[in-house]
Amino acid sequence: MHLRNRHREYLDYRDLASRQPSLLPFVYTNRFGGTSIDYANDLALRELTRCLLFEFYSLSFWKIPDGYLCPPVPQRVDYIHRMADLISRSPGSVPHGQGVRGLDVGTGASCIYCVLGVNEYGWSFIGSDTDPVALASAKKIIKKNHLAQVDLRHQPDASRIFSGVLHENESVAFCLSNPPFHESSEHAARAAGRKWQRLGRSEASVEKNYQGRDTELCCAGGEVGFVTRMVEESLEEPVRSSCVWFSAMLSRETSLKSLLKLLDSCGAQRRVFEMRQGKMLKWVLAWTFLTYQQRDVRAASWERDNGSASSIVAGKGNRTSDADLTSSAWTGDLISETAEAGASQMEDAVEKPAKRKRHLAVPVEDVVEDAVKKKRKEKTHK
Template sequence: MKTQHKSGLHPRNRHQAPYDFDALCQRTPELRPFVFINEHGTQTLDFADPAAVKTLNRALLALHYGIQHWDLPPGYLCPPIPGRVDYLHRVADLLAESAGKVPTGKGVRVLDIGVGANCIYPLLGAREYGWRFVGSDIDPVSVKAANLLASSNGLASQIACRHQSDPKQIFRGIVGPRERFALTLCNPPFHASLAEASKGSERKLRNLGKAVAGAPVLNFGGQKAELWCEGGEAAFLAAMIGQSKEVASQCLWFSSLVSKKENLPAARKALAQAGASEVRVIDMAQGNKVSRILAWSFLDAANRADWWSARID
């Protein structure tokens, strides 16, 4: 297994520098009330405030990616933009290994497993690389909201989100028998229970210097299916790896974020048992937060290179 060690954000990531709050507020004036000068004399906002975080996201998407319409149903997951787009840049490099260069355009089809109401990977991937996306989710509200975001931003021809009616299935019922995808993405639920998710939010608030009293407010929101599932991240990864065998020839690379490093050994074992021909672990870092992408393919190097000439658009 090859492990790539990266420090900081990807070189193509637009968010290398601190946020330019003046430019963000100029593009999205509703951000202005949330911005203040801290004790170090720099502009910032309260990252423990869900309204502030959501408005920041709206401003970032508008300023840097031309996403003019972005909102969420109350209580749904509000993702950090720099980290999400970093995932896309890293896997774009993975595709470039067999394509000869970073592939762009609608001929590159990507499946986002658990697209969420925020639709963040399809929106960013469509804007950064022109890719075409299918998003899946077990929550019909998320599917409706994601499709609305796609159409509101003129991307209905590039983004189509589908409801997964069987929560135990990941690919079956979503991937058609003749469909082919260059890549799958996933940000799996990483907690095993609501109690565990709440404790994680408490730690986050403490790290942000906020006292915790009673049930914490999740500053990034999140519904049950977005934050936790039975068995947590490890169980979800095991299911995804096992079920990926069913569509092994229909996808060039499968991938998932892995937030807990201790889940990698079991995932490696499962991939070996599944017969994956290539496995990668790609490290990512944003400030003090470290995570990684687990990627695997059932195709050998020659077949991965042939993929681009034989793909069905």
């Protein structure tokens, strides 16, 4: 986990339950002598999420409707910390305050990224969703916790990501998204069944834990299809220049490799972060079309709006330019970060310039012929 993640240390469920008694009925002693909860029980997961938010993030209310996905807090806040490092002007100096605004695409009934981003860094957020019921739940969470810097917006067109959400001349520091993973509800059900069978669970356990609306779990093309649409829209103005860093969390390495090729073909700068929580492995893929200088100007404006950036890690060096980043030894392979190598070490997440397509003003055949003639002439002179 990220170095700033509050959940890096071992969690004693019984100790947590001593301060959050509603969790106690779900806590048991496992075969190793430690405490745990039944992760196949959706009620236990919801109560754990609520207690973590109350204990670590000072929320006074959190509840989502039945049938909606319950987010794992440690993983979600890890994503927030990755975004914090991504928009920093220098390693360890993270911009705080409402001058930094993020866009949560598909904020969901839990509004989890907005809640965590506000509590960790004091940022402001736009949270969008196509589901009116999910938005109603999110609004209740925001209102009861007095999170006035969160602006929830309905996306009326499910085929669009940014259009219809961002207003004219509106800009954000970053967008994040946890896209639907599956291509269909049938695929989602089969995947859930295989997961619990591997863990030796019964069909009853599968039914008990299988939660999530179709809009949360499935979309055309799965996560690759969704993020492809994000990339395509991010190429269009005014979206292209209204967001500094676009990003999405991915569950499959094959999805990541496919999308990296797409971004390279679009001329985007991109970064990849690997996130591990127990046996679970996810990737955050981020991309931008702004130059280093353009991003630096935006970051400077956030610092002016908020006073100054908060220094997280002392003793780090000066800001790093694109030239410095691209001159390091990163080869474009997937970035693997250990628990100790948190995202405060941004050299582990080097930007790789995309290979730009060459736009020719003359037919390709003419260019090839000229090159052949030049080669022959060089041989003649030799």
